[in-house]
Amino acid sequence: MNRNAKVIENSRINKNSDFYNACRNGDAQTALQHLTNNPVPNPNEIQPNGSTALHAAAYYGHVSVVRLIVQHCSISYLERNRYGFTAYEETYSNEIRQMLQSAQVATTNQYWWPTLYRMTNNFQHKTETTLSRLLNQITASRFLVAHADQIADLSRRASIIIDAKHVKSDEIMLFLSEFSTINGRLPIIYVLIENLSNDFVASLTVLPHVQGIFDNEESLIVRWALNMALEHRKTGHELLTSDDKQNAEFFLNESVALYQRLATIVHPKKRLT
Numbered sequence: 001m002n003r004n005a006k007v008i009e010n011s012r013i014n015k016n017s018d019f020y021n022a023c024r025n026g027d028a029q030t031a032l033q034h035l036t037n038n039p040v041p042n043p044n045e046i047q048p049n050g051s052t053a054l055h056a057a058a059y060y061g062h063v064s065v066v067r068l069i070v071q072h073c074s075i076s077y078l079e080r081n082r083y084g085f086t087a088y089e090e091t092y093s094n095e096i097r098q099m100l101q102s103a104q105v106a107t108t109n110q111y112w113w114p115t116l117y118r119m120t121n122n123f124q125h126k127t128e129t130t131l132s133r134l135l136n137q138i139t140a141s142r143f144l145v146a147h148a149d150q151i152a153d154l155s156r157r158a159s160i161i162i163d164a165k166h167v168k169s170d171e172i173m174l175f176l177s178e179f180s181t182i183n184g185r186l187p188i189i190y191v192l193i194e195n196l197s198n199d200f201v202a203s204l205t206v207l208p209h210v211q212g213i214f215d216n217e218e219s220l221i222v223r224w225a226l227n228m229a230l231e232h233r234k235t236g237h238e239l240l241t242s243d244d245k246q247n248a249e250f251f252l253n254e255s256v257a258l259y260q261r262l263a264t265i266v267h268p269k270k271r272l273t
Contacts, residue, residue, distance in 0.1 A: 016047040024056035028064040031057075035072040043069045044253065050082025058091035058100070066096050070103045079257055084264060111158050112232075114139065114224065115187075118163045119175065131163055131192060134221040138261045158231070159188045159211075161224065169193070169200045176207055188227070190220050218265065225265075229258040 019041040022030035031053075034041050043054040057065040066087075080086055088100045116135060164172045172193065180186065186209040193200075196215045204210050211227065214220040236251035 016049060016051075017041065017045070017053075019043075020047050020051075020053045020056060023053040023062065023065050023069070024060060026057070026060060026062035026065055028062070028068060031065050031068055035068055040073060043073050044079045046081070052079060052081060052087070054079070054087045055081045055085070055090050058087040058093070058096050061091065061093045061096065063093065063095055063099070066091075066099060070099060079253070080260060080264075111156065112228075113157065114228070115157045115160045116163060117160055119167045119172070129163065129217075131161070131217045131220070134217055134265065135161070138221060138225050138258065138265060157187045159190065159224065159228065161220065162189060162191045165192050165194050167193075169197070173200075173203060176204070176210065180207055180209065190214065190224055192217060192220055221265065222262065225258050225262045229255045229262070232258065 016024075019031065019034040021027075022034065023043070041053070044052050046052055051059075054066070054069055057069065081090070088097055091097055091100075114135065116132060162172075162175075164175075172191065176189070176191075179189075188211045189207075189209055190211050191204075191213045193213060193215055196213065201213055204213060212220065212223050214223070232251045232255035236248045236255060239245075239248035239251060
């Protein structure tokens with residue numbers, strides 16, 4: 001779809017909120033007035049035209065407005081507009097992309113970031129794979145790629161996705177067995193292998209932290225996303241009961257965003273509105 005077609009939405013602009021219009025027009029002074037009001041407007045709220053204030057400011061390259069939103073609001077970086085883009089994907093400004101990426105790192109506990117660990121030493125398998133592409137699609141680039149010298153750090157993650165598609169099963173089993181001896185809380189592990197066998201699956205039942213073994217990238221990502229969305233929703237509700245509304249909103253927004261992105265993988269032709 002031609003992204004320039006969004007200009008057609010001008011005829012519908014008056015249906016959107018005043019805050020949205022200020023952000024879209026690059027009116028930083030008016031946007032700041034809204035952001036200092038009580039309650040603070042939600043920059044992730046979908047407007048009648050299918051966009052959000054953050055999307056509009058990012059798309060039209062209004063650096064000062066995006067900076068105000070980042071400074072004053074709790075935002076979901078995974079929110080998509082009606083065209084299926086995040087604000088990061090919408091903007092043509094490298095400065096805005098760097099700003100959103102930096103803010104995302106600063107406000108998101110990296111414990112929740114999935115880590116992709118590739119067991120293969122073959123260089124040709126270290127380029128972008130279907131697995132990394134799907135991870136990028138569902139997490140908005142919020143995943144890390146770990147290397148052999150970072151194994152000790154893996155225990156400080158909520159989940160690890162191991163790409164062992166070009167590794168022998170006995171090597172995988174040895175790695176997982178050794179990893180299970182690491183001190184501290186073990187992360188949930190998802191393993192991608194070349195071919196599933198009943199014997200190999202049975203051998204992993206002694207490792208309770210292994211959540212699933214897959215020979216299909218999409219199946220693995222779907223399972224990971226469902227589990228992570230449920231975990232975020234659970235954490236959000238727990239924070240609500242402790243009256244931590246700001247962090248609760250973040251986790252609940254992330255949960256919804258993961259479900260939305262999951263829909264684009266399961267139903268790639270379906271447009272979210």
